[in-house]
Amino acid sequence: MKKFIFLLAALFICHAASAGTLKSETIQDQGITRSYYIYLPADLPANAPLVFILHGYGGSAKAYVNNSSLTFKELAEEYKVALCYPQATTDPRPNTGWNVYYPWQIDKMKIDDCEFICNLAKHLHTKYNLSAKNTFLTGMSNGGEMCYLMAYRKASEFAAIASMAGLTLTEMAKRHNYETPIAFMEVHGTGDMTSRWEGDPINQFGWGAYLAVPVAVGAVAAANKCMYQETTELPQIKNKVIFHRYYGSPYGKEVHFYEVRNGGHNWATDSFDSCRVIMEFFKKYMTE
Numbered sequence: 001m002k003k004f005i006f007l008l009a010a011l012f013i014c015h016a017a018s019a020g021t022l023k024s025e026t027i028q029d030q031g032i033t034r035s036y037y038i039y040l041p042a043d044l045p046a047n048a049p050l051v052f053i054l055h056g057y058g059g060s061a062k063a064y065v066n067n068s069s070l071t072f073k074e075l076a077e078e079y080k081v082a083l084c085y086p087q088a089t090t091d092p093r094p095n096t097g098w099n100v101y102y103p104w105q106i107d108k109m110k111i112d113d114c115e116f117i118c119n120l121a122k123h124l125h126t127k128y129n130l131s132a133k134n135t136f137l138t139g140m141s142n143g144g145e146m147c148y149l150m151a152y153r154k155a156s157e158f159a160a161i162a163s164m165a166g167l168t169l170t171e172m173a174k175r176h177n178y179e180t181p182i183a184f185m186e187v188h189g190t191g192d193m194t195s196r197w198e199g200d201p202i203n204q205f206g207w208g209a210y211l212a213v214p215v216a217v218g219a220v221a222a223a224n225k226c227m228y229q230e231t232t233e234l235p236q237i238k239n240k241v242i243f244h245r246y247y248g249s250p251y252g253k254e255v256h257f258y259e260v261r262n263g264g265h266n267w268a269t270d271s272f273d274s275c276r277v278i279m280e281f282f283k284k285y286m287t288e
Contacts, residue, residue: 020044020077022065027123029116032089036120037065039083040128041076049081049159049286050130051279052117054088054139054146057097061085070267071275079279082130086120088113088142100145101171103208113146114153121157133159136282140164140267141195144186151184151220152176159183160285162278165195165265168216170209178223181251183285187274188213189239189263214257221246221255239263239271256281 020041026033053072055064064070064085076083091097092108099109117137125132137158139147144166151161152172160183190197196205199212211219221229227248234241239260246255258277260268268274 020073022073027120029119030111032111034089034116034120035061035087037061037085038124038128039065039073039076039085041080041082044080044082046129047131047134048129049079049134049136049282050084050121050124051076051081051136051138051282052084052086052121054086054098054117054137054143055096056139056141056143058095059088059142060096061087069269071269071273072279075275075279079283081136081279081282082124082128084120084124086117098142098146100142100149101169101175101208103203103206106171114150117146117150118154118157134286136160136162136285138162138164138278139166141166141265144195145169147184148172148216149176151182152178155180155182159287160282161185162281163187164267164274164278165189165192167195167207167210167213168219169207170201170211173211173219178220181224181249181253182220183253183255183281184217184220184224185256185258185278185281186213186217187258187260187268187277189260189265189268191262192265194265217244217246217255217257224249224251224253224255226253226255234258234272237271239268241268241272254284 022039026035088096088098089111092104098113099105144163147161147163147166148168162185164187197213203209226246230245232243239262242259244257260271
C-alpha cells in the first residue's frame with residue numbers, strides 16, 4: 001500500500017514538473033500601461049514560436065487563460081510554443097475592446113492596437129528568446145476582427161493568422177489593401193447571430209457595416225493568388241463542419257475556411273477540435 005501511495009506521489013510530482021509557467025506582466029506602450037499573460041511551457045527550447053490569443057469584445061485575457069474549453073495551454077506543451085494573452089483597453093462605449101473601426105471607435109479611440117501587438121511581440125522575442133519569424137495570431141469575435149485588421153496592416157509580422165467568428169468591417173476594406181500575402185484561417189458558424197454569416201452591408205445590427213463571411217475569406221484567398229479550391233466534410237460530432245481549402249498560391253500561403261453549419265458565436269469546440277486545428281495550421285508555417 002505504501003509503495004502504491006509513493007508511486008502515485010511520484011507520478012503527481014512528475015506531472016506537476018511538466019506543467020508550464022503562467023505570468024502576468026505589463027508593458028508601456030503609446031503612453032499607457034498595457035497588461036498581458038504569457039504562458040511558457042516546461043522545457044521550452046530557445047527560439048520557440050509565439051502564439052497570440054486575443055479575447056472578444058467586453059472580454060478579458062484572464063477569462064481566456066481560465067477557459068477550460070480552450071486547450072491552448074495543453075497544446076502549447078505538446079507543440080512547444082509560448083502563448084501570449086494580451087488585454088484590450090476600454091473603448092468609448094465603454095467596454096474592453098480592440099480598436100477595429102467599430103462606429104463608436106472611429107476618430108474617438110486613439111490607441112493603435114495593431115502597433116501594440118507588434119510592439120509586444122518584439123518585447124517578448126527579446127525577453128524570452130522567442131522566434132520573430134514564427135509568430136502567430138488568433139482571436140475570436142472582436143479578437144477575430146483584429147486578425148483581419150492585422151492581415152491588412154501587419155501581415156509581414158506573422159507567419160500565419162487564424163480568426164474565429166471574425167469579420168471584415170467595410171471600414172477596414174476602405175482604408176487598407178492586402179499588400180503582403182498571409183496564411184489565413186477562418187472558423188465561422190452559419191447560425192452566428194452576432195457576427196452574421198451573410199454580413200451586414202447597412203449596419204442594421206450596430207457593429208458597423210461588414211462583409212459577408214465567405215466574401216471576406218475569398219478576399220484573402222484572392223490577395224494570396226490562390227488558384228484552386230477543394231471542399232471536404234469533417235466527421236460530424238455536433239454541427240456539420242465543411243472545410244474549404246484555398247491553395248495553389250505562388251507565395252505558398254493557403255487559406256483555410258471552416259464553415260460550421262448552424263454553429264453559433266463561439267470557438268466551435270463542441271463541433272470539432274478547433275484549438276488543435278488552429279495549432280496544426282500554424283505548425284504548417286513554422287520554419288527552422
